[in-house]
Structure formats: structure tokens, C-alpha cells
Amino acid sequence: SRRDDQVFIEDLNSLNGTFLNATRLVPELPYPLTAGDQVQLGKLVVTIDLK
Structure with a gap:
């Protein structure tokens, strides 16, 4: 999900x-x-690349 420019x-x-x-991850807790x-x-396994 995305909130205020944060993913x-x-x-x-x-x-x-x-x-x-x-x-x-603890289920149902956003990280x-x-x-x-x-x-x-x-x-x-995926490496995150945010642009």
C-alpha cells in the first residue's frame, strides 16, 4: 500500500x-x-527499487 509518498x-x-x-512480518501490520x-x-526474493 502507499500513504503520503511512503510504500x-x-x-x-x-x-x-x-x-x-x-x-x-507480523500479520496485518504495515511495514x-x-x-x-x-x-x-x-x-x-525481491529487492525493492523505489523511484
């Missing part, structure tokens, strides 16, 4: 969880994203 990620109670920089962050969804 957030939120785990919506997924079965395997969502990880931000190797830390498991701000910054350039260079790594998000892991299952086996997929």
Missing part, C-alpha cells in the same frame, strides 16, 4: 509468511519499504 508491505495472514530483510530492502514471498 508499505503487509502480510495478510499468508500460510508461509512474508519476510522483510529476513525478518518475518515501510525503502530502496534496497529484500522481500521474501515463499522461495522468491
Whole structure:
């Protein structure tokens, strides 16, 4: 999601969880994203590039 020029990620109670920089997210709590962050969804790891 996006609020006031800030981008957030939120785990919506997924079965395997969502990880931000190797830390498991607490479900339903938004976390701000910054350039260079790594998000892991299952086996997929994505590096965030905000422009």
C-alpha cells in the first residue's frame, strides 16, 4: 500500500509468511519499504527499487 509518498508491505495472514530483510512480518501490520530492502514471498526474493 502507499500513504503520503511512503510504500508499505503487509502480510495478510499468508500460510508461509512474508519476510522483510529476513525478518518475518507480523500479520496485518504495515511495514515501510525503502530502496534496497529484500522481500521474501515463499522461495522468491525481491529487492525493492523505489523511484
